[in-house]
Amino acid sequence: MGNSGRSAGRTAAGRFIDFKAMGPFMALVALFVLGALINDAFLSSGNLSNIFTRSAFIGIIAVGATFVITAGGIDLSVGSMAAFISGAMIVVMNTLIATLGAGVETVLLGIAVSVVLGVAAGAINGLVTTRGKIEAFIVTLGTMGIYRSLVTYMADGGTLSLDFAIRDTYRPLYYGDILGIPVPVVVFFAVAVGGYVLLNMTPFGRKCFAIGSNEQVARYSAIHVDRIKTLTYVIQGLCVSIATIIYVPRLGSASSSTGVLWELEAIAAVIIGGTMLKGGYGRIWGTVIGAIMLTTIGNILNLTDVISNYLNGAVQGLIIIVAVLLQRGDWRRKKN
Amino acid sequence: MTIKSKFLPGILGAACAVALGFAATAAQAQEKIKIGVSIPAATHGWAGGLNWHAGEAEKRLEAAYPNLDIIIVTANGATEQANDLEDLVSVQNIDALVVLPFESDPLTVPVQQVKQAGKFVTVVDRGLSLPGIEDVYVAGNNPELGRVSGEYIKGRLDGKGKIVILRGIPTVIDEERVEGFLAEIEGTDIEVLDMKHANWNRDDGFEVMQDFLSRFPQIDAVWAQDDDIALGVIEAVNQADRADEMFIVGGAGMKDIIKRVMDGDALVPIDVLYPPSMIATAMDITALKFVSNGAVEGRYILGATVVTQENASNFYFPDSPF
Amino acid sequence: MKNAAKNAAEPVVSGQLRLSARQICKSFGAAQVLFDVPIDLYAGEVHALLGENGAGKSTLVKILSGYHAPDSGEIVLDGSPVSFDSSEDGEARGIILIHQELNLADQLTVEENIFLGREMTRGWFLDKAAMRDEAARLLAGLQCDIDPCTRIRDLPVSDRQMVEIAKALSKQADILILDEPTAVLTGREVDILFDQIRRLRERGVAILYISHKLDEIKAIADRVTVLRDGSHITTQAVAGLEKDDMARLMVGRDIAQMFPDQIADPSAPVVLSVRNLSVPGQVYDAGFDLRRGEVLGFAGIVGAGRTALMEAIIGLRPRSSGAILRDGQPVVIDNLRDAGRCGIAYLTKDRKGSGLLLNMEMRPNLTLLALDRFGRFLLNRKAEDAALEKAIAAFDIRAADRTTKVGDFSGGNQQKLLLAKVMECNPDIVIIDEPTRGIDIGTKSQIYHFIGDLTAQGKSVILLSSEMTEMLGLSDRIIVMAAGRITGILDGEDRTEHQIMRHATGISDNQGVSVHG
Known part of the structure; x- marks a missing residue:
């Protein structure tokens, strides 16, 4: 609140175009224009389908991260968690093939395992954070290492591969489509809609906002702060599990390099989308756009050889910063 | 007492x-003769294979020579590995060291100190930055891997066609392989449409290949350079339903790829070895120093063997994680 | 009125004109908050700036000290026009504003705060000893017994105020602007502060003193400038003004009746009983009865354990013993939800820290406590908007528009919103802790009447307040606490300031009075 005096000077004109809401969307449109200019193939239906499908993993995880971050927390363990759950799913399904055969039952059981593990992993993050009164950063940094080691251990340091017998049964969950829209995109959209309803239209979402903006006020407003915070981590875990369910059929494998840095990509998507890293304000649609933006940057870089490969990271970093600058919009009114 | x-x-x-x-x-x-083995932890597929082969070699050597004691330590980074080396010398009091350095520069001096402590030193894969430290050097041949791959693609395409290249993590290894490859196809009518880094990672391989497929209507061959990348490329090509149009050349010798070669998969006709089992070779040579009277000092460069359907079964280790 | 103002603009003391502003205008967005406001400040005077919340006092002093630039108008310092780029610029010229919300770094010590940003050094290193000595000297000058090595977070608010003043003095301020410095101070601390202000005045410091406490202005100020709705009303010598005159000038009308009529029925049934309640280290064996329709005051000096007792009753603080009876039936209250189920609501005294979400607009704030009433799974926006509509009307909340963040509201409007928020869960018993801290007299009166309305509806109110007039004006009975114990229960004629102080300071010897008043 220290700068309330200065920021009180926002003008009526500033409200006319809501930069905060439109910023990420405009940045995405700009990226698409750039992509179309760079290569004709960019706007081909195949490429667009690739972009949206690829965005699904990070996007679904980022929807969960929006809850955690809105309620003032952070979860660094999602990438490792995704790798661990993928590994566990593959091991379980490979084992079940012997008894249940390579049918739908095996896949459904694999999915069930994924959901149970995701919810449990989220609950562990949440409970240790709230009950143990330890900063979420440290707790999830710890579980990040644990899950990463577990998947390495399960794979003996190598790669866990899904039995080829079951791949054909499971394959449509990534490669299939519903009414011409790839399944991952449909799932992503459904998760985003669900996330939007939960965050913006329910008492639970409102409580997340309240806790993120001031935990003390939330406590004095008869909100079970610990319970709500734990639930945000459970939602995060569930989202990781959903992302994993559609990730596994893509390559049918998991290794210790699966999901590396996904946590940072998810957090970046959330922040690009306009959610405040310190909590108290979250936007699911912003997150969705943020996730699509991150994928689009990578896609555009793959479609051109104008920029040296060695500079890819720099371009990505630059675009992320510009997108957030646009979205914060404060640069427009430095002084009264 | x-x-x-x-x-x-x-x-x-x-x-x-x-x-x-x-x-x-x-x-x-x-x-007992103590041999310390210091290698990177199993944080990716190839290193996983490395760990597995090291473990197998330990069992085999200790069974064959009861007076050998082999100690394997794994590290997650150069600093950790340097600490491991100190411990092997001071705590375990080893007689010989087999080391696959995490990075060449930072580990040159730590390995030098092991040598100065009077130990027999075998360096694997990544050479040290100063000459004359190691007694034995065992390595795969990165330029040769690139050259052999180029040679095969050149022959298959009759010196004419369009290819894409998926590179690894930007490092010396990646540079050497790509240079070897490009030198081999120089002067032919093979056009390299583009090269992108796929970081020796399946997911990156999948996505980069998806984008290549959107971008280029005709691709005759893919040099994926690494089997992890190759696996991602295979899925992307199958998804785009363009498997008939091209073939893929990977590298390293991952069991999944070797299996495909063995089964005669048209998409993956060959593989080029850069085997993680080179650690076993290095351990064998080091052990020989103590159990035989033959001279072992020198440089052992493993050939970049081409795995074809005919010889694939020799390189297929179904129990290995890699 | 304006003519009279010009005549009275002459200083009462014979100092030199230091700072003067002419025709200051300022707008935030579409809303103009200052209209052609003038002010003069002479060396060696205490000049009070009086006005309701939203009158533009804070904006004016922020302009004078360089936090804001005026849209138009002129500021003259020692005869030459100036324009400050920033508050640092103002401070460099000896003008220091001490904010209502103190700007101290909680985790740093007193000494570190005083010298923050201009640390004394010896060579490359901090000269801790010198800073500690200087801080101790400054604090001693304020007759303030604070160890310079204490961390700010361990100090009571009143001591923090003293640290702010010491910090300003260490910057050689000769124009000192105090924005409601006594809002969080107790009576004794106010006296010390006033002594210090008088001493500064003798040293020739020009002091601009913002307050809406008329007593204080009577006591300390030489002249007073009154602002109303962004316009200058008058500048006069305080000597010729009565408190009623000042209130009228400030509000623009007579405040007919400050407090509502008291209507409590002494034979009404007891709705809440507390027995033998203890909180380790804070409250010992406290018990009382609350009747239907009464205002039960809790008086005592800061740290007497009143807030701890109330927070223990509603389950916000663990208690080591004690029973709570609601309408004669024992109830278990372990958290605020339980309290809500028993029809008990609590209005915190810290409206910014634990009352309202300052970065949000009104609607989510209003319904936060009673959120479950607005939908089990999906929130009913329409119901929320209707509730907001109703609350704005019922509590006279004046906000420019509904998307304004609550943090930008005046204190009075925040307090009204907080009251509305608590009433959303429709409690029978309302515990109100410091209902009018930092609020102007017009809004105060409104809030008193809201409290009167509650009791008229048959609800009961527990009032915690450190303002004596409010305690006496509102309460039917007054319970006095000292050092964690209830030391007196005052009823009828006994409800006097003298009696309260006697019990609050422990002069009375009837410790541990009977529970039933």
Whole structure:
């Protein structure tokens, strides 16, 4: 609140175009224009389908991260968690093939395992954070290492591969489509809609906002702060599990390099989308756009050889910063 | 000992116990030859294979030569590996070291110190930055891997066609392989449409290949350089339903790829070896130094063997994680 | 009125004109908050700036000290026009504003705060000893017994105020602007502060003193400038003004009746009983009865354990013993939800820290406590908007528009919103802790009447307040606490300031009075 005096000077004109809401969307449109200019193939239906499908993993995880971050927390363990759950799913399904055969039952059981593990992993993050009164950063940094080691251990340091017998049964969950829209995109959209309803239209979402903006006020407003915070981590875990369910059929494998840095990509998507890293304000649609933006940057870089490969990271970093600058919009009114 | 400690003050007894313990260890060490093996932890597929082969070689060598004691330590980074080296010398008191350095520069001096402590040193895969430290050098041949791959693609395409290249993580290894490849196809009508880094990672391989497929209507061959990348490329090509149009050349010798070659998969006709089992080779050579009277010092560069359907079964290890 | 103002603009003391502003205008967005406001400040005077919340006092002093630039108008310092780029610029010229919300770094010590940003050094290193000595000297000058090595977070608010003043003095301020410095101070601390202000005045410091406490202005100020709705009303010598005159000038009308009529029925049934309640280290064996329709005051000096007792009753603080009876039936209250189920609501005294979400607009704030009433799974926006509509009307909340963040509201409007928020869960018993801290007299009166309305509806109110007039004006009975114990229960004629102080300071010897008043 220290700068309330200065920021009180926002003008009526500033409200006319809501930069905060439109910023990420405009940045995405700009990226698409750039992509179309760079290569004709960019706007081909195949490429667009690739972009949206690829965005699904990070996007679904980022929807969960929006809850955690809105309620003032952070979860660094999602990438490792995704790798661990993928590994566990593959091991379980490979084992079940012997008894249940390579049918739908095996896949459904694999999915069930994924959901149970995701919810449990989220609950562990949440409970240790709230009950143990330890900063979420440290707790999830710890579980990040644990899950990463577990998947390495399960794979003996190598790669866990899904039995080829079951791949054909499971394959449509990534490669299939519903009414011409790839399944991952449909799932992503459904998760985003669900996330939007939960965050913006329910008492639970409102409580997340309240806790993120001031935990003390939330406590004095008869909100079970610990319970709500734990639930945000459970939602995060569930989202990781959903992302994993559609990730596994893509390559049918998991290794210790699966999901590396996904946590940072998810957090970046959330922040690009306009959610405040310190909590108290979250936007699911912003997150969705943020996730699509991150994928689009990578896609555009793959479609051109104008920029040296060695500079890819720099371009990505630059675009992320510009997108957030646009979205914060404060640069427009430095002084009264 | 127990009788003694009844008569002597407790503290003296304890001191005796410690002293005797040391003596026992020292005596054992005199009987057994200790070989320390320091390698990167299994954080990616190839390193996983490395760990597996090191473990297998330990079992095999210790069974064959009862007076050998092999100690494997794994590190997650150069600093950790340097600490491991110190411990191997000071705590374990090894006679020989087999080391696959995490990075060349930071580990040159730590390995040099092991050498100066009078140990026999075998360096694997990544050479040190100063010459003359190691007694034995065992390595795969990165430029040769690139060259052999180029040679095959050149032959298959009759010196004419369009290819894409998926590179690894920007490092010296990646540079050497790509240079070897490009030199081999120079002067032919093979056009490299583009090269992108896929970081020796399946997911990146999948996505980069998806984008290549959107971008280029005709691709005759893919040089994926690495089997992890190749696996991602295979899925992307199958998704785009363009498997008939091209073939893929990977590298390393991952069992999944070797299996495809063995089964005659048209999409993956060959693989080029850069085997993680080179650690076993290095351990064998080092062991020979102590159990045979033949000279072993020198440089051992493994060929970049081409795996074809005919010879694939020789390189297929179904139990290996890689 | 304006003519009279010009005549009275002459200083009462014979100092030199230091700072003067002419025709200051300022707008935030579409809303103009200052209209052609003038002010003069002479060396060696205490000049009070009086006005309701939202009158533009804070904006004016922020302009004078360089936090804001005026849209138009002129500021003259020692005869030459100036324009400050920033508050640092103002401070460099000896003008220091001490904010209502103190700007101290909680985790740093007193000494570190005083010298923050201009640390004394010896060579490359901090000269801790010198800073500690200087801090101790400054604090001693304020007759303030604070160890310079204490961390700010361990100090009571009143001591923090003293640290702010010491910090300003260490910057050689000769124009000192105090924005409601006594809002969080107790009576004794106010006296010390006033002594210090008088001493500064003798040293020739020009002091601009913002307050809406008329007593204080009477006591300390030489002249007073009154602002109303962003316009200058008058500048006069305080000597010729009565408190009623000042209130009228400030509000623009007579405040007919400050407090509502008291209507409590002494034979009404007891709705809440507390027995033998203890909180380790804070409250010992406290018990009382609350009747239907009464205002039960809790008086005592800061740290007497009143807030701890109330927070223990509603389950916000663990208690080591004690029973709570609601309408004669024992109830278990372990958290605020339980309290809500028993029809008990609590209005915190810290409206910014634990009352309202300052970065949000009104609607989510209003319904936060009673959120479950607005939908089990999906929130009913329409119901929320209707509730907001109703609350704005019922509590006279004046906000420019509904998307304004609550943090930008005046204190009075925040307090009204907080009251509305608590009433959303429709409690029978309302515990109100410091209902009018930092609020102007017009809004105060409104809030008193809201409290009167509650009791008229048959609800009961527990009032915690450190303002004596409010305690006496509102309460039917007054319980006095000292050092964690209830030391007196005052009823009828006994409800006097003298009696309260006697019990609050422990002069009375009837410790541990009977529970039933």
